[in-house]
Structures are given as C-alpha cells and as structure tokens.
Amino acid sequence: MSSTEHPTTLNSEVHHAFSERVAWHTAVVINGVLIESRSANGQIISSEAMGIGSACSWKGKKLLLTAKHVVDGAVPRDLRFFLRQDRPIDWNTRPFPPTGEEATVLGIQEIVRCSSEDLACIILEESESGNRLEFANLPQDFGDVPPDGSGTLIFGSPADRCVCIGEFQQLNGQRRRDLAVEPRGCWVVVAGEPPMFFPSSFDSDRHFLLRYDPDEEGSLPFGFSGAGVWYRRQRNDSIWVADPVLAGVQVGWHRESKLMTAIRSSVVKEFLDTEVS
DSSP: OOOOOOHHHHHHHHHHHHHHHHHTTEEEEEEEEEEEEEOTTSOEEEEEEEEEEEEEEETTEEEEEEOGGGGTTOOGGGEEEEEOOSSOOOOOSSOOOOOOOOOBOOOEEEEEEOSSSSOEEEEEOTTOOOSSOOOEEETTTBOOOOOTTOEEEEEEOOGGGOEEEEEEEOTTSOEEEEEEOOOEEEEEEEEOSOOTTSOTTOOTTTEEEEEOOHHHHTSOSTTOTTOEEEEEOOOOOSSOOOOEEEEEEEEEEETTTTEEEEEEHHHHHHHHHHHOO
16 A cells, blocks of 8 residues: 655655755854943943854855844954754754854955945855855855745844853953854745835845744844845756755844845845955
C-alpha cells in the first residue's frame, strides 16, 4: 500500500529546509564601536551594536549586505561576526542547553555606505573563503517583492533575548556588558500601504512593509536591522527545492503600526550598480 506525507508534517519539513538554506546566507554583525546608554539607576553602560548581514556575491566580489546604521562609525577592524554553527538547526521545541561559539573575524576589504538609503555592504577580502557562509548570486538571486499577504523569512538576534555573560568596570568608570546573542528566524508577512501616521520618509517605490507584532513573535524587533528578506523562488521542478531569493533588506520598525520597513531589491541593485565597483 502506498503512503503519502501528512500535509502538516510536509509543511514543517519544507519550512525547516528553507530556513536551513537561508541561515547559511546569514551572519550576525557585531559593531565594536561602543554605544553609551544608562541603566535604571542612571549609570552609564557601554555596549556594542548588533545587526544582520546577508552573504551575497556581486560581480566577483563577496559581500555582506546590511543596514547602514548597523556599521555606524565603524572601520573594518571594528567588525566581528557570528556565523551559523556547522551543524543542522535544532528544531526541538523543548528547551535544551544552548551551545556557544566565539565571534569570528573576517577579512574585510571595504565598507561601502549608500548615499541615499539606510543601506551598506561589507566587502570581504578576495582571499576570504566566507567560513560557513553561502553567498547568494546577485543579481540572479534578487526577487521582486511578493504580493501583500505573502510570507517571507528574516533572521535576526533580538536584543531582548540576549543574555549578559559578563559585566565589568572600565578604567574611565563606565560599566561594560558582554552579551551572548540568540539568532532566530521569523516568518513575517508583506503588508500593504502604510497608515496615515506613518513616517513621511517611506516611499512605496523604494520601500515595502512587513508586519511584526512583538506580542505574537515573542520578542522585540530590535536586532533584525540589516536582515535579508527572503522567499522561495517559484520553480516548475517536480522535486521541491529550497531556492531562496532576496526581496530586500530590513532597516527599521515603526512601533505604533507594528510595521517593519525594508528596502526593495531593485534599490539594493541600484546601490550595488552605482557604488560598488
């Protein structure tokens, strides 16, 4: 007697396979230029900024696409990266002790910042193998923004899910915290036109929206900046293939509307065409 996969199980396996593939394109970017903030008791605390980069190749160059504010004030020596661990993602829903890994230094040739958008790319040295990164082939792996209501996948490291693993006093009297990050994938839906009170900087010809409600997702959106917005390329193959394409780059979140803003792939291509030789 023949049998078929239960639709629910099949859908779960499809989602897992696609998420695994996108994770290979993703790196957590650590900006070592310290940002000062104040604790609840008013003490100044210095911390590093975090964001996400998407591994891509462009005209023979290997690079990480990200948001410009993620690399604010940084030069190549200021940046470190967390790359996905070289083993399958643990999809078990029951809590297990986390596995840790130190940040990685990648050889960086240049940081190129977009003059018109919150967009940047980190160009890696020619000798840099990428070390556990898979590079999307641009422009072939660009995709148009899918219709409203479509599901897309972003990876981030939510700031409110970070764990303090060390805190110490610096010579200048300020406190410094060392944090452990917890990368996670999140399925977000393409939203339509923004509400009336949305920031005027939004341009529907250059940007698009994603719905992100912290109450539903279980974490705040801070830590997704620079994340690639991925969805599966439509294929006519008889065998299902996890073939992600890049719709754009996430750059911000609007608290009142619970909408993320992302830069369209066409604008990312324009940036790479004109500012990355």
